[in-house]
Amino acid sequence: MTRRLVVLGAGTAGTMIVNKLRRRLPRDEWEITVVDRDDVHPYQPGYLFVPFGRYETEQLLRPRHDFVPNGVDLVLAEVDRVDTSADTVHLTDGTTLDYDYLVIATGTSPRPDQTPGMLGSQWRTSVFDFYTLDGARALAGALATFDHGRLVVHVTDMPIKCPVAPLEFVFLVEAWLREHRLRDRVELVFVTPLSGAFTTPVASEHLGGLLEERKVHVESDFLVEHIDNERKTLVSYDEREVPFDLLVTVPLNMGADFVERSGLGDELNYVPVDKHTFLSTQHDNVFAVGDANDIPTSKAGSVAHFSIEVFTDNFVEHVAGRPMTRAFDGHANCFIESGDHKALLIDFNYDTEPLTGTYPVPYAGPLGLLKETRANHLGKLAFRWIYWNVLLPGRPLPLPAAMSMAGKHPVDRTTEDTTKDTTKDTA
Amino acid sequence: MTTSTLAGHQFHVDEEGFLTVPDEWSEELGAALAAQIGIEMTDAHWSVVRFLRDDFAATGETATLRRVGARSGVPVKQLFALFPQKPAKKMAYVAGLPKPRGCV
Numbered sequence: 001m002t003r004r005l006v007v008l009g010a011g012t013a014g015t016m017i018v019n020k021l022r023r024r025l026p027r028d029e030w031e032i033t034v035v036d037r038d039d040v041h042p043y044q045p046g047y048l049f050v051p052f053g054r055y056e057t058e059q060l061l062r063p064r065h066d067f068v069p070n071g072v073d074l075v076l077a078e079v080d081r082v083d084t085s086a087d088t089v090h091l092t093d094g095t096t097l098d099y100d101y102l103v104i105a106t107g108t109s110p111r112p113d114q115t116p117g118m119l120g121s122q123w124r125t126s127v128f129d130f131y132t133l134d135g136a137r138a139l140a141g142a143l144a145t146f147d148h149g150r151l152v153v154h155v156t157d158m159p160i161k162c163p164v165a166p167l168e169f170v171f172l173v174e175a176w177l178r179e180h181r182l183r184d185r186v187e188l189v190f191v192t193p194l195s196g197a198f199t200t201p202v203a204s205e206h207l208g209g210l211l212e213e214r215k216v217h218v219e220s221d222f223l224v225e226h227i228d229n230e231r232k233t234l235v236s237y238d239e240r241e242v243p244f245d246l247l248v249t250v251p252l253n254m255g256a257d258f259v260e261r262s263g264l265g266d267e268l269n270y271v272p273v274d275k276h277t278f279l280s281t282q283h284d285n286v287f288a289v290g291d292a293n294d295i296p297t298s299k300a301g302s303v304a305h306f307s308i309e310v311f312t313d314n315f316v317e318h319v320a321g322r323p324m325t326r327a328f329d330g331h332a333n334c335f336i337e338s339g340d341h342k343a344l345l346i347d348f349n350y351d352t353e354p355l356t357g358t359y360p361v362p363y364a365g366p367l368g369l370l371k372e373t374r375a376n377h378l379g380k381l382a383f384r385w386i387y388w389n390v391l392l393p394g395r396p397l398p399l400p401a402a403m404s405m406a407g408k409h410p411v412d413r414t415t416e417d418t419t420k421d422t423t424k425d426t427a
Numbered sequence: 428m429t430t431s432t433l434a435g436h437q438f439h440v441d442e443e444g445f446l447t448v449p450d451e452w453s454e455e456l457g458a459a460l461a462a463q464i465g466i467e468m469t470d471a472h473w474s475v476v477r478f479l480r481d482d483f484a485a486t487g488e489t490a491t492l493r494r495v496g497a498r499s500g501v502p503v504k505q506l507f508a509l510f511p512q513k514p515a516k517k518m519a520y521v522a523g524l525p526k527p528r529g530c531v
Contacts, residue, residue: 157493193492195516221513223492223503238507267497272486296488 003030003319006089006099008079009256010036010064012044012392013290013304014105018072019394020312025319033073033097035089039064041392042133043384045301048165048337050136051143052176059384060133067392079106082262084283101319104259104271104288108161108299110135112251115156117227126232127247130169131161142246143176148185149245154234155192156224159268160253161291161299164346166190167197167211168337169248174214175339191219191234191242203346210338253299255292270294275350276327277314278307287311297330297350305391306331309401331403335380343376349403434459438523445519445526449483452523461521472509472521475501479522489524491515 005021007014018034025032046060068074077091082102089097110131112118118127128142129135153170160166170190177183190197190211197211197218198204211218225237227247234242255269264271264282271288272281275295280286289311290304297303307328314324330350335343390397431440436459438451446452457476458468466472478499482490492515496503510517515527 158491195513223507225504237504238512267494 002028003100004098005030005032005101005103006097007032007034007103007105008082008089009105009107009290009292010034010041010068010074011105011107011290012301013107013292013308014103015041015064015067015392016305016308016394017103017105017289017312019067019069019392020308021315022069022071023394024312024316027071031073032071033075034068035075035077035079035091035097036064037076037078039074039076041067043387044131045162045380045387046384047130047133047136048168048172050133051130051139051169052172053140057133057137062388069393079256079258080261081258082264082286084262084264084286087285100285101315102286104264104286104292105290106256106259106292108159108253108255108270108291110251111254112249114252114254115224115227117229118249118251120227120229122227122229122232122247126245127227127249129249129251131165131250139248143173146186146246147182150187150189150243151246152189152191152234152242152244152248154190154224154242154247154249155194156250156252157193159299160250162334163298163300164334164336166192166250170216171210171214171339172337173248174216188214188216189219189242189244190216191222191224193223194220196220207344214339259292264288266294275330276310277324278311278328279318279324287315295328295330298332298334300332300334301387301391302334303330303332305397306401308394329402331401335376335383337377337380338372341377342372342374343380344372345376345379347403347408352403433463441526443526446523447525449480449523452480457521457523460523464517464520466510466517466521468521469509471501471505475499475506475509475518476522479518479524483522483524489519489522489527491527 007018014034018032022032041062041064043060046055049055065074077093077095080090080092082089087099089099091097110129112123112129124138128139130139151173153166155166170188174183174188177186196204198207219242222236222240222242224234226235228235232244234244234247255265255271257269259265259269259271266272271293273279273288273293273295274281278287278289278293280288289307291299310326310328313326317324332349333345333347335345337343386397429440431438434456436456438456439447441447461468461472475495478495479490492503492506495501495506495518506514519526
């Protein structure tokens with residue numbers, strides 16, 4: 001009898017999965033269906049550059065069906081809920097899809113509705129986001145006329161997708177203001193719910209100076225409770241206030257609402273999974289891959305990419321009734337735009353902090369880790385082509401899923417002053 | 428990793444003073460850790476700390492502020508009153524759990 005695999009979400013993870021699994025699962029034994037609400041696949045890393053007029057829309061959007069291979073059904077519909085007791089997906093148009101195995105790959109989305117006042121009178125007037133194409137475009141319009149005042153870049157709460165993007169935006173807007181001879185007339189503030197812009201010791205040691213050099217004030221441990229639209233002010237739970245003339249915020253990120261309606265999610269609608277295999281902790285025939293799950297690493301395309309290498313091998317073993325033999329190590333890497341046509345590259349996993357060194361070829365690079373270089377910036381720009389032409393179609397990219405330590409230098413921290421009373425720092 | 432001694436308890440800590448072996452924690456040690464950062468434990472503090480311990484045992488991760496607010500019955504606003512300025516870090520520190528994760 002034919003077995004049925006249903007994949008919810010045809011984004012970065014879902015598209016790679018159906019491409020890879022269609023090649024691995026015999027067509028006479030497996031039907032594969034992928035569901036998405038629309039037929040537009042955005043290149044989300046490009047949104048960062050839209051406020052600065054660097055991309056045209058057509059460079060960032062492609063039809064989803066272009067990336068869905070023959071032998072996979074693409075269903076355009078909204079998911080109402082998953083009935084895990086009956087192994088059925090209910091769509092909002094009333095139709096149902098039965099599955100033997102389900103993969104949830106519906107990602108995470110910005111939810112400005114979750115913070116009181118964010119969608120108030122100032123929304124898209126002086127309050128903007130750049131994690132949606134509409135928001136990024138509206139922000140481009142606002143930046144074009146912004147010539148003085150307080151520009152506040154704000155993160156509502158973690159986790160967010162592409163967690164360094166807000167910092168990259170700070171670096172890019174700072175360079176942009178200098179280019180337009182406005183830097184002296186603008187006060188730049190970075191507001192974060194974390195204890196600082198960088199929270200791992202290695203990253204703060206190497207990168208902490210970047211904000212100071214650029215005269216960006218950091219407001220840390222700031223968890224926004226509401227936005228006061230009249231006074232154009234962010235107000236935190238502990239009643240601190242950050243006024244703004246232009247606010248660029250990253251709204252709370254949440255998984256899809258159907259996850260919650262199906263009883264599959266945590267408090268942010270992420271699906272709890274085993275962090276090495278992505279198998280649901282509740283159901284033996286449900287996986288969640290990409291941003292939709294709760295693994296303790298960055299929500300990012302690079303994680304989805306490295307995850308899927310591991311996932312497809314494991315899936316084939318699991319459906320054959322064999323133990324899954326590969327374990328994801330949390331490998332992530334990302335380019336960090338630092339302005340002035342330079343970028344940094346970082347590489348890390350569950351157990352290893354970001355490292356210095358070179359990537360992907362040990363000792364040769366060409367990309368320098370944790371260093372601002374022009375090669376890294378060009379690497380970031382070139383990645384868009386790789387995404388459309390290599391990654392989504394599931395073609396092999398010669399980057400191993402598991403992190404290698406060759407050519408990378410664990411930062412020597414034994415010289416640090418360990419006698420310092422850090423308890424006070426903690427508190 | 429270093430060893431620290433407080434109120435007659437020996438335990439392993441990271442460079443910021445967070446316990447690295449959750450099993451070395453006890454409520455008595457929790458109260459002593461709280462005193463270190465100027466917090467006197469009340470029933471309200473304990474209900475939060477016990478939630479964090481139970482949640483960590485179930486999930487293997489330190490709960491975020493939002494999760495504590497959503498699942499423990501103590502609203503986020505009150506968490507800031509109980510553990511001022513840096514509730515996420517302070518709660519984890521008192522509960523003997525790893526510091527909540529950031530990214531870089």
